[in-house]
Each structure stands twice: as structure tokens, then as C-alpha cells.
Amino acid sequence: MSAGDPAAGDGREGGDRGGDRGADRGADRGGLRAALGGLTTRGRSFLAAGVAAAVCAYVLGQSDLLRVGLLLSMLPLISVALLYRTRYRVAGSRRLAPVRVPAGSEARVHLRMDNVSRLPTGLLMLQDHVPYVLGPRPRFVLDRMEPGGRREVSYRVRSDLRGSYPLGPLQLRLTDPFGMCELTRSFSAFDTLTVIPRTESLPPVRLTGDASGYGEGRRRSLALAGDDDVIPRAYRYGDDLRRVHWRSTARYGELMVRREEQPQRARCTVLLDTRAIAYHGVGPDSAFEWAVSGAASSLIHILERGFAVRLLTDTGDCVPGAGGDGFAATPQDSADSAGLMMDTLAVVDHSEGDGLARAHDLLRGGDEGLLIAFFGDLDEKQAELVARMRRRSGAAVAFVMDSEAWASGGASAGPVEERLRLLREAGWTALAVPPGASLSALWRLADTARGEPSGDGPGGYGGWS
Structure with a gap:
């Protein structure tokens, strides 16, 4: 829960020293001008009618009309003075449940207001600033709060677009009983709602590599854990x-x-191609959004299998980056690593690069275990570079987009099939991603393409090699 700054009815700090009195008087005049600027249409109408009645009474010599004009003029001014001199203070807070939400799902925002003054409040109107993609701006009317009282309200937000969205600041509008004047006070605190990519549940397949403690060697290490x-x-x-x-x-x-042997953890790198030139089209159903969702689904699936996972992009950025090689240091870091990688995928955007050389250089340091890659369009040069990545990893699976097919809704073109053939000859398990494809179906197809069984029974994992 994050607390906002207390909002005062007058918002002024008192000063007793002589050197501060001039500043206080200036602040009072500025605050009074702001209060007069808060007159509502009703208050301005009453003030104008009162002035007009007073002028007419002076011209016509009607004392009764002058009294009516004074009454009409004084009523909004008295409301301004009373609202300006209000001394109660209100504290506000906001809580999100949950803080991370998949695209297309709802999150609930809880608002809490506390009257921390010794006076009861009047009618309060509460408004929270929300980006338009999350829905309409919520507004609430709170009735009178007793000293030390509390009011709680909530609203829902939803977005079909991933991203990081600020919520706030919270605004409190104070009104007098006659509706003549309104004053707005803003809290300074705000919260952030992270809308992560949609994820898909993936079927169990054989997911380990062929070295560095993978396959049968990894099972032996796990069996020795604690020995x-x-x-x-x-x-x-x-x-x-x-x-x-x-x-x-x-x-x-x-x-x-006695010392305990620490088992080796199987490693996996998920490579996401974000080059702007490799994708066409925008929106939730575009090829790039499918690749981002596929990377998120793969990360979650592999983390649940106990792998040490890192997210790598074509720009060379590596997440979580806790160790020198970018992998999480300990199994206990997996939850934090998952949150960090999902936050990264929530805001990832197209890069301006035209090649995958940086990712290739980062993968140059020997066997990194399983490599799962999501590529956009690959020209001949980039396809050859990707083919050389295979020699620096254990198993390698590539999901290759054909953006033109996604844009037109047709089948994959000849150049894409040539790129897939080149990757397969280098040892990749390479699959073309047709428009609207299901990642779970492609995931199982990648396992079938190796000619191996899909597991050792429920949840079994032997080796994508």
C-alpha cells in the first residue's frame, strides 16, 4: 500500500516568525485567489445576479432590492471563505491487486481515505487519474467523514495492450453545502500497474540439452542433492x-x-528478436506481439521446470543479468528473475538495429544449454548468423515469423522455407509460425520434429538434443 500526501482543506503551513509573515500573507492572497477561481457556475451566477441587483437598486433607489443583491453576492463569497478556512486534513492511499496482470485481464484498485483531523469533513468528490487504455476515469462521491473516520472504494482496470501504466495522482475535490465553490487538492503519490504479455500453458516435452549437467547427468546431480x-x-x-x-x-x-554437493542447474536462454525491420503490422494480433507472448510463455514454462533462465534480445540486453553470464545466481532468485523478465517483456519495443550480431557475440562463450529463439523476418545474412549460434549451445529451437504472411493471412513464402532449411541443416529445430498459430501446438510439434517421444510420462523431461 502506498500512502499519498495528506491533503489539507486549506493546504497552508502556519508561521510565527516575523520574517515569514510577508511570505504567509502572499501565500494567503494566492490561496484566496485560487479559492475565488474555484467558484462554480452556480456561485458565479449568484455573484453576478447580486452585483446586478445592487446596481439596479442604486439606480432605482430601491433599498429592498439592494438587500436582495447583497444577500445574493455574499452567499458565494461566504462559501468561498468557509471552504478556504477549512482546517481538516485527509490522507489517501492506493493498493493494486494484483500489481502485475496479463493483458486482457482485470486488476482491482482499492482507494482508502482517512480523516486525520479533529473536524468532520463535508461532501468529498474523489477522482483518480487513469490512462485511457485502462478504461474511463473513476469518480466517487464520499459523504461526511467523522474525525478519524475512514472510507474505502475500489474500481477495476483492464488493458488489452501490455505496458507499464501509472495510476494517479489522486485528486480530492472539496465543495460547500450549497455547491457555490469547489477546491481541488492533489496527492503526490502514484502507483504503477504492469500489464504483462499473455501467456499460454505449454505441454510437457523433453527440454534439456546435452552437456554441463543436462540429461542423465543432471538427473544424477539432482539425485545427489544433499548427499x-x-x-x-x-x-x-x-x-x-x-x-x-x-x-x-x-x-x-x-x-x-561435511560439505553438501550443490547440483548443477540446467540452463536455458530465450532469445527475442525485436528488430523493427523484421516485423510488419501493429496491434495485439501482430507478429511481434505473438513473439513477445511466446517468449513470456516459454520463460514461465521453463522456470517452472527448475531451469536457470535468462532473456536475451537482439540488442545484447540480458535479463536478469545477476551473474556474469546473465543467469540468476541461485534457485531462490527464480521468482525475482521471473518478475524482472516479465516486467521487461511488458515494455519491450522494437529496436532500431538491423542485425543479430550482438546476440551472437553474447552467445559466443561456449555451451549455454537450451536455446529457444523467436525471430522475425530473416534475410540470408542473418539466417547464416543464426545458424552459427547453434554450435554455441546445446539444443536450439527457433520459431520464425513470416510477417508478410501475417499481414496477408496467407501461407509462408519460399524465402522463409529456405531460411528454415538453412537453420535445420545447422542443427536447429526450426518451425515457421503461421498467422494466429497456437504456441502450445508448435511446442509439441517441435518435440515431434526431433523424432523423440514427448516425455517420460506426465511431466517427464529427458533431452531436446
């Missing part, structure tokens, strides 16, 4: 006394503890 290493080490403060190795302690004459 003792044959070489003990010296005791350190904070070590569990239950791990004391008494035979080694007697041999070396100092307290020794």
Missing part, C-alpha cells in the same frame, strides 16, 4: 552441528563438518 561430499571442511560459525564429521574431527584435531 555428503567425501572431503570435509573446517567448521565455520553458524554451521549446523548435526553435520559434524566426527571421524575427520578426531583425525585432524579440529572440528570438521
Whole structure:
């Protein structure tokens, strides 16, 4: 929950020192002018009618009409003075549930107002600033709040477009009982709603590579998790006394503890091509949005399988980037890494680059395990560069867009098939993505294309190799 700044009815700070009195008088005059500027149409009409009646009474010599004019003129002025001199203070806060929401889903925004003054409030009108893509601007009318009272309201927001959207600032409109004057006070705090890409549940397939602790070797490492290493080490403060190795302690004459072997984690890199020249069309149903959603679905699916995952783009940007190679340092970082990668995909946009050389250079450092890539249009030069990426990873699966087919709704053209053939000859499992394709179907097709069974039973994972 994020708290906004307290909003005062007058918004002024008192000062007792002589040097501050001139500034206070200037602030009072400025605040009074702002209060007069808050006259509503009703208040301005009453003031104009009162002035007109007073002028007519003076011209016609009608004292009764003069009293009516004075009454009409004084009523809005008295309302301005009363509203301006109001001393109650109101604190506001906002809470989002949830903070991250998939595109097309709803989130609820909870607003809370607290009267922190010793006086009851009058009628309050509450308004929150919301980007137009999230829906209409919410407005609420709050009745009188007793001293120390609280009011809570909520509204829903929804967007079909991924992105990061600010909510706020919260505005509070104060009115007098006669509706003659309105004053607006704004809170300074705001919150951010992150609309992440749509994700698709993917079927279980065999997902590991062929080196660095993958496949059968990885299963052996996982089976050994928690087993003792044959070489003990010296005791350190904070070590569990239950791990004391008494035979080694007697041999070396100092307290020794057994070491735990840390299992190797299978690694996966998800590569997203964001080049503007590689995609055509815009909107939620465009090829680029399909690629972003596909990358998000792959990340979530592989993280749930216990992989160490990183997101890589054609610009060379790597997320989470916690370690020197860009992967999360420990399994405990997986949740934070997932949030960081989804936040990145929520705001990712087209890049101005024309090639994939930066991503190729980042993948140059040897075997990185499984590589899953989402490409836009590939010319011959970029297809050859992508083909060389395969030699620097374990298994490699590519989903290649044909933007012209997406724009026209037709089948893949000849050049796309030539690019796929080149990638397959280099060892990639390369699939063309037709317009509106289901990633789960392509995911299973990628496994079938290898001529291997789709698992060792429910949730089984052997090796995409």
C-alpha cells in the first residue's frame, strides 16, 4: 500500500516568525485567489445576479432590492471563505491487486481515505487519474467523514495492450453545502500497474540439452542433492552441528563438518528478436506481439521446470543479468528473475538495429544449454548468423515469423522455407509460425520434429538434443 500526501482543506503551513509573515500573507492572497477561481457556475451566477441587483437598486433607489443583491453576492463569497478556512486534513492511499496482470485481464484498485483531523469533513468528490487504455476515469462521491473516520472504494482496470501504466495522482475535490465553490487538492503519490504479455500453458516435452549437467547427468546431480561430499571442511560459525564429521574431527584435531554437493542447474536462454525491420503490422494480433507472448510463455514454462533462465534480445540486453553470464545466481532468485523478465517483456519495443550480431557475440562463450529463439523476418545474412549460434549451445529451437504472411493471412513464402532449411541443416529445430498459430501446438510439434517421444510420462523431461 502506498500512502499519498495528506491533503489539507486549506493546504497552508502556519508561521510565527516575523520574517515569514510577508511570505504567509502572499501565500494567503494566492490561496484566496485560487479559492475565488474555484467558484462554480452556480456561485458565479449568484455573484453576478447580486452585483446586478445592487446596481439596479442604486439606480432605482430601491433599498429592498439592494438587500436582495447583497444577500445574493455574499452567499458565494461566504462559501468561498468557509471552504478556504477549512482546517481538516485527509490522507489517501492506493493498493493494486494484483500489481502485475496479463493483458486482457482485470486488476482491482482499492482507494482508502482517512480523516486525520479533529473536524468532520463535508461532501468529498474523489477522482483518480487513469490512462485511457485502462478504461474511463473513476469518480466517487464520499459523504461526511467523522474525525478519524475512514472510507474505502475500489474500481477495476483492464488493458488489452501490455505496458507499464501509472495510476494517479489522486485528486480530492472539496465543495460547500450549497455547491457555490469547489477546491481541488492533489496527492503526490502514484502507483504503477504492469500489464504483462499473455501467456499460454505449454505441454510437457523433453527440454534439456546435452552437456554441463543436462540429461542423465543432471538427473544424477539432482539425485545427489544433499548427499555428503567425501572431503570435509573446517567448521565455520553458524554451521549446523548435526553435520559434524566426527571421524575427520578426531583425525585432524579440529572440528570438521561435511560439505553438501550443490547440483548443477540446467540452463536455458530465450532469445527475442525485436528488430523493427523484421516485423510488419501493429496491434495485439501482430507478429511481434505473438513473439513477445511466446517468449513470456516459454520463460514461465521453463522456470517452472527448475531451469536457470535468462532473456536475451537482439540488442545484447540480458535479463536478469545477476551473474556474469546473465543467469540468476541461485534457485531462490527464480521468482525475482521471473518478475524482472516479465516486467521487461511488458515494455519491450522494437529496436532500431538491423542485425543479430550482438546476440551472437553474447552467445559466443561456449555451451549455454537450451536455446529457444523467436525471430522475425530473416534475410540470408542473418539466417547464416543464426545458424552459427547453434554450435554455441546445446539444443536450439527457433520459431520464425513470416510477417508478410501475417499481414496477408496467407501461407509462408519460399524465402522463409529456405531460411528454415538453412537453420535445420545447422542443427536447429526450426518451425515457421503461421498467422494466429497456437504456441502450445508448435511446442509439441517441435518435440515431434526431433523424432523423440514427448516425455517420460506426465511431466517427464529427458533431452531436446
